Amino acid sequence: xxxxxxxxxxxxxxxxxxxxxxxxxxxxxxxxxxxxxxxxxxxxxxxxxxxxxxxxxxxxxxxxxxxxxxxxxxxxxxxxxxxxxxxxxxxxxxxxxxxxxxxxxxxxxxxxxxxxxxxxxxxxxxxxxxxxxxxxxxxxxxxxxxxxxxxxxxxxxxxxxxxxxxxxxxxxxxxxxxxxxxxxxxxxxxxxxxxxxxxxxxxxxxxxxxxxxxxxxxxxxxxxxxxxxxxxxxxxxxxxxxxxxxxxxxxxxxxxxxxxxxxxxxxxxxxxxxxxxxxxxxxxxxxxxxxxxxxxxxxxxxxxxxxxxxxxxxxxxxxxxxxxxxxxxxxxxxxxxxxxxxxxxxxxxxxxxxxxxxxxxxxxxxxxxxxxxxxxxxxxxxxxxxxxxxxxxxxxxxxxxxxxxxxxxxxxxxxxxxxxxxxxxxxxxxxxxxxx
Ligand code: LLP
Numbered sequence: 001x002x003x004x005x006x007x008x009x010x011x012x013x014x015x016x017x018x019x020x021x022x023x024x025x026x027x028x029x030x031x032x033x034x035x036x037x038x039x040x041x042x043x044x045x046x047x048x049x050x051x052x053x054x055x056x057x058x059x060x061x062x063x064x065x066x067x068x069x070x071x072x073x074x075x076x077x078x079x080x081x082x083x084x085x086x087x088x089x090x091x092x093x094x095x096x097x098x099x100x101x102x103x104x105x106x107x108x109x110x111x112x113x114x115x116x117x118x119x120x121x122x123x124x125x126x127x128x129x130x131x132x133x134x135x136x137x138x139x140x141x142x143x144x145x146x147x148x149x150x151x152x153x154x155x156x157x158x159x160x161x162x163x164x165x166x167x168x169x170x171x172x173x174x175x176x177x178x179x180x181x182x183x184x185x186x187x188x189x190x191x192x193x194x195x196x197x198x199x200x201x202x203x204x205x206x207x208x209x210x211x212x213x214x215x216x217x218x219x220x221x222x223x224x225x226x227x228x229x230x231x232x233x234x235x236x237x238x239x240x241x242x243x244x245x246x247x248x249x250x251x252x253x254x255x256x257x258x259x260x261x262x263x264x265x266x267x268x269x270x271x272x273x274x275x276x277x278x279x280x281x282x283x284x285x286x287x288x289x290x291x292x293x294x295x296x297x298x299x300x301x302x303x304x305x306x307x308x309x310x311x312x313x314x315x316x317x318x319x320x321x322x323x324x325x326x327x328x329x330x331x332x333x334x335x336x337x338x339x340x341x342x343x344x345x346x347x348x349x350x351x352x353x354x355x356x357x358x359x360x361x362x363x364x365x366x367x368x369x370x371x372x373x374x375x376x377x378x379x380x381x382x383x384x385x386x387x388x389x390x391x392x393x394x395x396x397x398x399x400x401x402x403x404x405x406x407x408x409x410x411x412x413x414x415x416x417x418x419x420x421x422x423x424x425x426x427x428x429x430x431x432x433x434x435x436x
Contacts, residue, residue: 025338025340025341025378025380027045027047027299027406028047028048028049028406028407028408028409029406029408029409030045030406030409030410030411032045032301032340032378032380033340033341033378035301035404035411036301036303036378039402039404039413039417040402040417041301041302041303041319041320041378041401042300042301042302042303042318042319042320042321042324042401043300043301043302043401043402043403043404044298044299044300044301044384044385044388044389044401044402044403044404044415045298045299045300045301045403045404045406045411046076046078046080046081046294046297046298046385046403046404046405046406046414047297047298047405047406048084048405048406048407049407049408050296050297050385051081051084051085051293051294051297051385052084052088054292054293054294054296054297055069055071055085055088055090055293056088057267058267058271058287058289058292058293059088059089060267061267061268061270061271062271062285062287065271065274065275065285066282066283066284066285067274067284067285067286067287068090068091068112068284068285068286068287069089069090069091069286069287069288069289070090070091070092070093070112070113070114070249070286070287070288071085071090071091071092071093071288071289071290071293072092072093072252072288072289072290072291073092073093073094073095073099073102073103073290074095074099074290074387074390075290075291075293075294075295075385075386075387075390076290076294076298076385076386076387076388076389076390077099077102077390078389078390078403078405078414078415079102079105079106079414080403080405080412080414081294081405081414082102082103082105082106082107082108083106083107084405085106085108085293086106086107086108087107090108090112091108091109091111091112091113091114091134091286092108092112092113092114093113093114093116093252093288093290094113094114094115094116094117094133095115095116095117096117096124097121097123097124097127097128100113100115100124100127100128100131100133101127104131110131110132110133110134111132111133111134112134113128113131113133113134114133114134114135114136114137114161114211114249114286114288115128115133115135115136115137116137116139116163116211116213116288117137117139118139118140118184118185119143120136120143120146122146122150125146125147125150126150126154129150129151129154129156129158134159135159135160135161135209135247135249136158136159136160136161137160137161137162137163137209137211137249138160138161138162138163138205138207139163139185139186139187140187141187141191141195144160144195144202144205144207145202147160147202147204147205148201148202148203148204148205151204151205152203152204156204157203157204157205157206158204158205158206159206159208159209159246160205160206160207160208160209161207161208161209161210161211161247161248161249162186162187162192162195162196162207162209162210162211163185163186163187163211163212163213164186164187164188164189164192164210164211164212164230164231164234165179165180165181165183165185165186165187165188165212166179166186166189166212166214166226166227166230166231167179167180167181167188167230168180168214168223168226168227168230169223170214170215170216170218170223170227170253171218171219171220171222171223172215172216172217172218172219172253172255173217173331173333175330175331176215176216176217176331177214177215178213178214178215178216179212179213179214179215179223179227185213186211186212186213189230189234192210192234193234193237193238195207196238196241196243197241199243208243208244208245208246208247209245209246209247209248209249209283210231210234210235210238210245210247210248210249211248211249211251211286212227212231212249212250212251213251213252213253213288214227214251214253215253216252216253216255216290216291217253217255217256217291218253218254218255218265219255219262219263219264219265220265221265221269221270221273224253224265224270224273225273225277228250228273228274228277228278229277231248231250231277232277232278232281235248235278235281245281245283246283246284247283247284247285247286248278248281248283248284248285248286249285249286249287249288250274250285250286250287250288251287251288252287252288252289252290252291252292253289254267254270254289254291254292255291255292256291256292256295256296256383256386257296257383258295258333258334258335258336258382258383259334259336260336264292267292274287290386290387291386291387293386294385294386295383295384295385295386295387296382296383296385297385298383298384298385298386298388299380299381299382299383299384299385300320300324300325300380300381300384300388300401301378301379301380301381302318302319302320302324302378302379302380302381303318303319303376303377303378303379304316304317304318304319304373304374304375304376304377304378304379305317305318305319305356305375306375307373307374307375313352313367314349314350314351314352315351315352315353315354316351316352316353316354316373316379317354317355317356318353318354318355318356318364318379319355319356320355320364320381320401321355321356321357321362321396321398322355322357322359322361322362322363322395323355323357323392323393323394323395323396323398324355324388324389324392324398324401325364325381325384325388325391325392326387326391326392326393327387327388327391328363328364328365329359329361329362329363334365335364335365335381335382335383335384336381336382336383337353337364337365337368337370337379337380337381337382338370338379338380338382339370339371339373339377339378339379339380340377340378340379340380341377341378343371343372343373343374343377343378343379344371345371346371346372346373347371347372348369348370348371348372349369349370349371349372350367350368350369351365351367351368351369351370351373352365352366352367352368353365353368353370353379356396356398357395357396357398358396364381389401389403389415394418394423397423399417399418399419399420399422399423400415400417400418400423401415401417401418402415402416402417403415
């Protein structure tokens with residue numbers, strides 16, 4: 001089997017980092033088999049160069065615009081990844097007090113943080129006002145009232161954007177589509193119009209921004225164009241009515257190549273749409289990519305536990321499972337599975353590739369043709385840098401996997417493998433009963 005790129009290809013199609021050629025496969029200059037031996041499996045491996053490469057490409061595409069990248073922390077909230085974003089000048093798009101805390105700890109300045117999400121608690125709003133986040137993306141009238149009440153009680157003025165729901169089909173998986181009117185996110189343009197018209201009802205909220213996010217893993221430019229046009233039309237209407245708009249946040253959603261044949265939108269083409277739609281806009285433009293920056297920069301390294309010949313199918317049982325990487329179980333998502341080392345040379349067979357968790361849904365791939373594997377072989381699950389570790393759980397009492405960040409020829413453990421004691425931390429050995 002010929003070498004397969006691990007991470008990403010530049011716009012000219014040139015492979016930038018990592019390959020599975022040779023004995024075992026490498027991530028940057030680090031040998032994956034040695035990593036697995038030293039740190040155990042399942043093991044998340046991230047390439048710092050790949051993450052920097054993606055961020056810099058996007059920043060370069062934005063050159064000349066008053067624009068900033070607010071990394072969507074939910075995609076991969078590991079502190080080392082966040083520190084990398086901070087060093088490269090990115091801000092953060094957060095959706096919880098926990099993500100705010102992580103971002104600040106990682107050195108992302110509050111002034112570069114935007115707070116999104118359909119249900120912010122009062123405590124989280126207080127936390128964000130205390131920190132001094134740049135902007136709240138508001139998704140309902142109830143939330144606007146709550147922000148007003150809290151900001152006013154604190155004697156602060158909160159900067160806010162309305163999250164518009166442009167009613168556009170992002171042509172992606174239904175569970176990650178967010179910009180249609182039946183989705184819980186944002187408000188209609190009609191509703192937003194009413195808010196701007198009555199803005200003096202909320203004197204402690206400066207409503208001077210627009211926001212949208214129509215979905216994730218978007219591979220087609222058409223819905224992006226449509227949504228941008230709707231938002232731009234509304235911005236022009238607001239300006240004409242005398243409402244100054246200081247910021248427009250176009251959300252995240254840029255898709256990546258999980259599977260051969262998928263053609264992600266290129267950063268330049270994406271930004272060209274933004275430039276065109278927002279031509280003449282004098283405020284700040286924000287982008288909230290998550291997956292685009294980290295998905296292809298990460299893989300989940302797992303070891304084959306055993307091969308099992310079933311009545312109807314042939315199973316390959318890995319030591320990684322749905323608790324480590326949920327995407328295939330939750331969205332039927334495709335991830336390339338690459339056996340490393342000698343395995344890559346063996347004749348192909350069709351496997352159902354599964355984990356040890358006690359659910360039929362604990363399946364990474366069904367009927368996947370790949371080289372014959374044996375117990376002890378390493379299999380790299382590609383495209384695992386986004387929504388992998390950040391969605392992991394300890395289901396079946398499987399401790400959280402370790403994570404490493406590779407940078408050149410070195411690596412650092414950026415999350416220790418969870419110990420059993422850590423897994424049950426907070427559970428007392430015997431219940432202490434209380435009455436409320
Ligand atoms: N901004 C907002 C308000 C969001 O809700 C999201 C993602 C993003 C930005 C970043 O989107 P991205 O650039 O990563 O597409 N767990 C799913 C993806 C859920 C995305 C949720 N929102 C998956 O594994 O495919």
